[in-house]
Each structure stands twice: as structure tokens, then as C-alpha cells.
Amino acid sequence: MICRFVLILAVVVLALPVSAQPLSVPSSARQVSSRVSPLDSYALPVAPFDGQAVPARTIEGAVDRQTWRVDGTAATTLQLLAPLRDQIQAAGYTLVFQCRDRECGGFDFRFGTEIVPAPDMHVDIRNYRFLSAVREPDKAVSLLVSRGRNAAYIQIIRVAPPGAADLRVEVDQQALPAEPAPEANSLTARLAQDGHVILKNLDFASGAETLEPGHHDSLAQLAAYLRAHPGQRIALVGHTDSAGSLQNNIELSRRRAGAVRARLLQVHGIAPDRVEAEGMGYLAPVASNLTPEGREANRRVEAILLSDR
Structure with missing residues (x-):
């Protein structure tokens, strides 16, 4: 009887909807764009530019492409990327590949992978970081962070089976280091x-x-x-x-x-x-x-x- 009850309870628990896990961007981030394709394919970069192309793994599912702009911050690309990387791993994802500008392939990597078009996303080919991660068998996420003269940009692309709960992006309350205002005559x-x-x-x-x-x-x-x-x-x-x-x-x-x-x-x-x-x-x-x-x-x-x- 007890075994039967445990079995029924397990079935009920498995049938409950799983809520999406939060992926928090800084409080000063402002969402610039969101493009959702209910069923699409995404070429997830898995290695740096190899001289011919950017090696990629094609994953099919619902593809969510979001970009965020962060104004008035002195944070480096690593300061922006590291907390998001930790959250992605905490959500059960395994890092497949990560690199920074020249290590990625610089210009060739930037133009050999999917980037949301400007002005929604800006990539300085000398100052960006990228990572890709997967959660088997059919979930993936990529993260691209870059800095320009006056702002930083974050691109997050997520792939999951249609209707499946996955990462959801939300604004955190933790502020990034602000760019100090110079004294008037400095x-x-x-x-x-x-x-x-x-x-x-x-x-x-x-x-x-x-x-x-x-x-x-x-x-x-x-x-x-x-x-x-x-x-x-x-x-x-x-x-x-x-x-x-x-x-x-x-x-x-x-x-x-x-x-x-x-x-x-x-x-x-x-x-x-x-x-x-x-x-x-x-x-x-x-x-x-x-x-x-x-x-x-x-x-x-x-x-x-x-x-x-």
C-alpha cells in the first residue's frame, strides 16, 4: 500500500509544471529587443573560428533572442559575464565553450555567428566575451557581452523544446559599479x-x-x-x-x-x-x-x- 502511494506521489510530482529558472541581468540593464521563434534552429558555437567557419552544433526548438543595454557602468565584460555564467551553471547547464575577442577569432567569429542586428546589439570586435552551454538533450543557451564607448551590451539566445519551462531572464536588484563622474576641472x-x-x-x-x-x-x-x-x-x-x-x-x-x-x-x-x-x-x-x-x-x-x- 505504501509503495503504491509513493508511486502515485511520484507520478503527480512529475506531472506538475516546472517553473522556469531565473537568469538575472543587472538592475541597470534595459531590454532593447526580444525576438521569439516558436520553432526554429540555432547554430550554437562550440569552438573558435577555425580559419574557415565557426564550428557549431545545430539545435532545434523554440528560440528566444534577447538583447540588453547597460548604461553608465564601469564594469568590464568579465564583470558582466561572470554572474550570468554562474547562474547558467547553477541551472544545470554544462559549459561547452567560452572565449574572449581575439581567442574567439575576433572579426571572423563575430561575423560567423548569429548576432542580433544593430542598433539592438553592438559588438566591439576588440572587447567582447562569449560562452555557450547545453542542458541535455535539447536545451542550449549562448551569452555574448561587449562594451562600447558609452554602454555595455548583453545578448542572450535560449533554445528549448516548444512549451518547455527553461531559463527566464529577469532584472536583478544588484547594481553594477557605476562609472565615476569626473570633477568639473579634472x-x-x-x-x-x-x-x-x-x-x-x-x-x-x-x-x-x-x-x-x-x-x-x-x-x-x-x-x-x-x-x-x-x-x-x-x-x-x-x-x-x-x-x-x-x-x-x-x-x-x-x-x-x-x-x-x-x-x-x-x-x-x-x-x-x-x-x-x-x-x-x-x-x-x-x-x-x-x-x-x-x-x-x-x-x-x-x-x-x-x-x-
Whole structure:
């Protein structure tokens, strides 16, 4: 009798509808698009671009494609992806493949896999992360996270049998780290407003090209700005006083800018393709070269904001 009751109870439990498990995006995320196909097929990437195509596993079912935009955050792509990855695994999914920009195949991977068209989804080919996961036998999810100049984007594609309960995307109450607002007259505020700024406390003696070791606050601020705006590039432009020939001063000013660039790369970890170094010699003075104070002011390095990558 007891066995029969246990069997009936088990059948009842199995017959109850299983609620979908939540997959929470940050509270600052705003849904941009949702496209649901009741019955479709999805090519789930399972490996990086192999030189010919992106290896994929085709899965059929109800396909739900959603994109989300996150404004005003300083979060990296990993900070955005990691909590979602943990939730996907907690829901019983097994990770099949994960990669970041160049490891994925860069441009070739981005254009070899399914991406919701712009402007609903933006992918910076130098700054994105991807993962795919499956829950046997017929459920799958892929996650693509990228950052642009002013916002981050999240794409979630889910596949499950029609009518089956699965992951549901909802907004979490946990806020992401906000992008700090620059002080009105700070180095980064002037760079954003004017498009260029003089890097203070990078003094060069007349004829010298070596940047002294130690902490330089202006470089720390510039590096923080670049980390908070991963889509932006800068040019460092060296300037000299008027002592010596124009050609020698152009070469000297270029080497000074190169020394500052090397410090940004080596000490602050800025990617090489985000910083250029050039020299103007004495062609763009900010003060008179007739006084010692003026000549000292003219020996400088400026940061110039370039277009987005």
C-alpha cells in the first residue's frame, strides 16, 4: 500500500509544471529587443573560428533572442559575464565553450555567428566575451557581452523544446559599479570636453627624453579614463622648447611621447593599440620661448582624444 502511494506521489510530482529558472541581468540593464521563434534552429558555437567557419552544433526548438543595454557602468565584460555564467551553471547547464575577442577569432567569429542586428546589439570586435552551454538533450543557451564607448551590451539566445519551462531572464536588484563622474576641472573632464589635455608633472629637462621613475598622477588619471572607456584611443604628442633645429626637436618630442606611452603600457596595463605617440617639436608653443618659464611650459606631452575604435 505504501509503495503504491509513493508511486502515485511520484507520478503527480512529475506531472506538475516546472517553473522556469531565473537568469538575472543587472538592475541597470534595459531590454532593447526580444525576438521569439516558436520553432526554429540555432547554430550554437562550440569552438573558435577555425580559419574557415565557426564550428557549431545545430539545435532545434523554440528560440528566444534577447538583447540588453547597460548604461553608465564601469564594469568590464568579465564583470558582466561572470554572474550570468554562474547562474547558467547553477541551472544545470554544462559549459561547452567560452572565449574572449581575439581567442574567439575576433572579426571572423563575430561575423560567423548569429548576432542580433544593430542598433539592438553592438559588438566591439576588440572587447567582447562569449560562452555557450547545453542542458541535455535539447536545451542550449549562448551569452555574448561587449562594451562600447558609452554602454555595455548583453545578448542572450535560449533554445528549448516548444512549451518547455527553461531559463527566464529577469532584472536583478544588484547594481553594477557605476562609472565615476569626473570633477568639473579634472584632467579627464577636460579631455572629454576639449578633446585634448596637457599631462602635468611630466617635466623634461632641455634636451632630455627620459621620464623619471615614480608615480605620475596625470598618467594614473589617464589610465583610469581609458579603462572606463574601452572603446576610445588617444595620441600622445610631445612638444619642446625652441633650442636646436626643428628636425632634432621633432625627433626629441616623439621620443618623449614614446616614453610616456611606454609608461602607460608597462605600469598601467593599457593595450598598445589604444595609444599612439607623435612629436611636434617647437611648432605649437603654449608660452614664449624667450623666458625660462615659457621654455619649461613648452616642454610638455599632451593627450589627444581620437575617434572610437
